[in-house]
Amino acid sequence: MLEIKNLSKNYGNIKAVDNLSFKVNSGKIFGLLGPNGAGKSTTIKTIINVIKPNDGEILFDGNPINNQFLNRVGYLPEERGLYKKSKVIDVISYLASLKGLHSNEIISKANSWLAKLGVTDLRNRKIEELSKGNQQKIQFICAVIHNPDLLILDEPFSGFDPINQQEIKNFILDFLDNGKSIILSTHQMDTAEKLCSDILLLNNGKSVLQGSLQEIKQKFGGNHIRVNIDGDQSILNSFSEVISYEIYSNLIDIHLTDNISPSDFLKKLIEYVSINHFSIIEPTLEKIFIDTIKNEKTK
Amino acid sequence: MNKTLLVAKWEFIEKVKSKAFVISLFLTPLLIILFSVAPTLLMQSEESETTVIGILDFTKEYYEQLSSDLESHKLKNNTPAYLVRNLFSDELKKDSLIIKSDILVLDKKIDGYLILEKSSSDSLITNYRSKSVGNFKLISILENSINNIYLKQTLASRNIDVSVLNLFNNKININSVKIKQAGEEGESEFLTTFFSSMIFILFLMMMIIYSGQMLVRSLLEEKSNRLIEILVSSCSANELLLGKILGLSFLGLAQILVWVLIGVAAVGSALVSYSSFENLPIILFYFLLGYLFYTSLFVGIGSIVSTEQEAQQITSYLSIILVLPIIFLLSAMQNPESTIVNVLTYVPFTLPSIMIMKSNLMEIPLLEHLIAITIMFISTAIIVFLSGKIFRIGILSYGKMPTLKELKSWLKE
Numbered sequence: 001m002l003e004i005k006n007l008s009k010n011y012g013n014i015k016a017v018d019n020l021s022f023k024v025n026s027g028k029i030f031g032l033l034g035p036n037g038a039g040k041s042t043t044i045k046t047i048i049n050v051i052k053p054n055d056g057e058i059l060f061d062g063n064p065i066n067n068q069f070l071n072r073v074g075y076l077p078e079e080r081g082l083y084k085k086s087k088v089i090d091v092i093s094y095l096a097s098l099k100g101l102h103s104n105e106i107i108s109k110a111n112s113w114l115a116k117l118g119v120t121d122l123r124n125r126k127i128e129e130l131s132k133g134n135q136q137k138i139q140f141i142c143a144v145i146h147n148p149d150l151l152i153l154d155e156p157f158s159g160f161d162p163i164n165q166q167e168i169k170n171f172i173l174d175f176l177d178n179g180k181s182i183i184l185s186t187h188q189m190d191t192a193e194k195l196c197s198d199i200l201l202l203n204n205g206k207s208v209l210q211g212s213l214q215e216i217k218q219k220f221g222g223n224h225i226r227v228n229i230d231g232d233q234s235i236l237n238s239f240s241e242v243i244s245y246e247i248y249s250n251l252i253d254i255h256l257t258d259n260i261s262p263s264d265f266l267k268k269l270i271e272y273v274s275i276n277h278f279s280i281i282e283p284t285l286e287k288i289f290i291d292t293i294k295n296e297k298t299k
Numbered sequence: 300m301n302k303t304l305l306v307a308k309w310e311f312i313e314k315v316k317s318k319a320f321v322i323s324l325f326l327t328p329l330l331i332i333l334f335s336v337a338p339t340l341l342m343q344s345e346e347s348e349t350t351v352i353g354i355l356d357f358t359k360e361y362y363e364q365l366s367s368d369l370e371s372h373k374l375k376n377n378t379p380a381y382l383v384r385n386l387f388s389d390e391l392k393k394d395s396l397i398i399k400s401d402i403l404v405l406d407k408k409i410d411g412y413l414i415l416e417k418s419s420s421d422s423l424i425t426n427y428r429s430k431s432v433g434n435f436k437l438i439s440i441l442e443n444s445i446n447n448i449y450l451k452q453t454l455a456s457r458n459i460d461v462s463v464l465n466l467f468n469n470k471i472n473i474n475s476v477k478i479k480q481a482g483e484e485g486e487s488e489f490l491t492t493f494f495s496s497m498i499f500i501l502f503l504m505m506m507i508i509y510s511g512q513m514l515v516r517s518l519l520e521e522k523s524n525r526l527i528e529i530l531v532s533s534c535s536a537n538e539l540l541l542g543k544i545l546g547l548s549f550l551g552l553a554q555i556l557v558w559v560l561i562g563v564a565a566v567g568s569a570l571v572s573y574s575s576f577e578n579l580p581i582i583l584f585y586f587l588l589g590y591l592f593y594t595s596l597f598v599g600i601g602s603i604v605s606t607e608q609e610a611q612q613i614t615s616y617l618s619i620i621l622v623l624p625i626i627f628l629l630s631a632m633q634n635p636e637s638t639i640v641n642v643l644t645y646v647p648f649t650l651p652s653i654m655i656m657k658s659n660l661m662e663i664p665l666l667e668h669l670i671a672i673t674i675m676f677i678s679t680a681i682i683v684f685l686s687g688k689i690f691r692i693g694i695l696s697y698g699k700m701p702t703l704k705e706l707k708s709w710l711k712e
Contacts, residue, residue: 050528071533086313098305142529
């Protein structure tokens with residue numbers, strides 16, 4: 001289990017991370033979310049010992065992190081790239097050996113991962129000869145080959161086609177089954193919603209929303225409905241019970257105040273327009289994300 | 300295995316495998332040998348064709364003697380080196396004679412021609428007219444010959460025995476001998492010493508510049524594709540830094556080894572005299588110390604760049620600092636114990652070059668060696684320490700290069 005206590009990092013006068021605390025439980029995917037420049041990367045870099053924090057503690061299984069800890073972490077950075085002029089197997093071997101893996105283990109593990117991802121035939125090719133997707137696969141192998149206890153993935157799905165995304169998703173879930181911890185940083189809210197059980201939403205280096213996805217949704221839950229109506233959509237503006245609404249091609253998601261029940265609202269609405277579809281929905285993580293960040297800005 | 304060694308091994312093997320390295324390995328000595336030996340060889344080699352020159356002697360006093368002097372020069376195959384044509388004729392005026400002769404040159408009938416005339420004050424005026432003015436060998440032959448004739452005529456006109464001239468031609472040269480120990484002479488000739496010192500110093504510089512560039516480039520690659528983050532999340536920045544320095548040092552050693560082999564082959568083929576290699580162990584030792592010093596410097600400074608242009612800028616600045624000592628080399632060779640040389644002997648930037656040169660010129664006392672080596676070790680350690688400070692932050696900062704003020708704050712962290 002990874003525990004971050006009161007982490008702070010300043011760049012000059014800018015507080016990139018401001019007194020941040022959270023826990024990453026084993027067997028769970030922890031979603032580190034936030035708009036660009038919120039401090040996600042800085043947080044990750046302090047965990048993997050790339051940046052020294054100004055203040056705070058990072059504990060793994062109760063112990064402060066040290067060089068031994070580095071061997072138990074796997075990291076997939078957002079911006080990808082490997083030694084272009086070198087052979088696939090050489091690059092994997094080098095990075096794996098730096099993670100403390102013995103040379104006799106490396107070859108067999110590398111071979112089995114190459115086979116799992118269906119790129120065995122690329123083993124002796126140079127990195128620069130590979131397609132972007134295949135380079136990403138090699139990089140993924142480099143992040144996981146030493147079977148890390150903590151896996152940190154920064155936008156792991158970018159650059160992959162849907163089939164490969166699915167494949168990578170399955171490998172990530174396999175890791176969870178073995179009781180590992182995963183930190184996932186992403187802008188794809190639908191992916192985060194499907195994979196993460198705990199969420200931390202960062203803005204300007206501060207935590208603005210934190211907890212299990214379940215709790216957050218309940219807290220935000222309130223009154224969300226989805227309708228499909230015939231008639232003038234702007235009628236929604238005239239209801240004081242409507243906090244906000246979003247129009248999709250033929251559906252409208254509406255956020256209602258807590259003092260009206262969905263069925264009462266339906267009764268009111270039907271007097272003005274005809275309704276083809278009506279359902280009660282949970283707020284999406286995307287909606288929660290956008291609303292929270294907007295709220296922060298207006299504050 | 301220790302992570303420092305893993306980094307070193309990777310840096311070494313990947314760079315040894317690169318095409319650029321293999322090319323430089325053989326190209327560098329080839330170029331240096333070419334540049335140092337070729338001009339001398341070219342100068343010495345005789346022209347293979349007979350040159351036709353004309354003489355336009357308005358004085359009518361020099362032609363006979365001059366043409367026989369010139370025609371006495373032979374080519375290797377014993378044919379005369381110069382054929383002389385008399386361009387003078389009483390029928391034409393001076394101006395038209397010159398025009399006629401110019402046409403001969405332009406039509407390539409003759410290579411060029413010499414005009415001899417007397418000025419109003421009775422002194423001799425000579426001009427050599429040809430399409431190019433670079434033929435200094437011919438000019439010097441002509442000058443010698445004319446001066447000789449002039450002297451002989453002057454002496455004769457004053458009734459002095461012409462054999463006096465021989466006295467002037469007997470020049471006395473001084474042999475310079477290097478004392479190794481009392482009563483024991485070291486073989487040494489200025490040119491050999493100069494060239495063998497120069498060759499080693501040039502080798503050192505080319506190697507440092509070349510591997511420095513390679514280092515900065517590879518750092519840049521690691522920075523720009525964020526590999527550096529993976530590396531630093533696997534081992535400490537210091538392990539990475541030391542690994543890189545170590546790997547490059549092995550690379551340097553491998554290069555030296557190949558070059559020594561080439562050198563041995565060159566000695567075998569008698570291209571270079573053995574005496575150039577007499578001080579080899581000492582020279583190689585300083586070579587390595589210098590290499591280590593500069594490599595550590597390159598790692599630290601190289602870590603702050605984040606674009607190709609900046610990399611080029613930085614490496615060219617460093618290269619200039621590196622090449623600077625060459626300015627002092629010639630004066631140092633002439634007087635290896637002057638104050639400036641003594642000062643430069645203790646400055647780590649110039650120490651290796653100066654010591655390499657000095658050890659070829661003179662016997663260096665053991666104490667001086669010990670002081671020099673201590674200076675190199677201490678300054679390299681300081682550079683490694685400072686580079687480490689800059690490296691740790693430099694490799695993770697992108698965007699613009701840090702200002703001196705920022706660098707200072709990095710050093711304080």
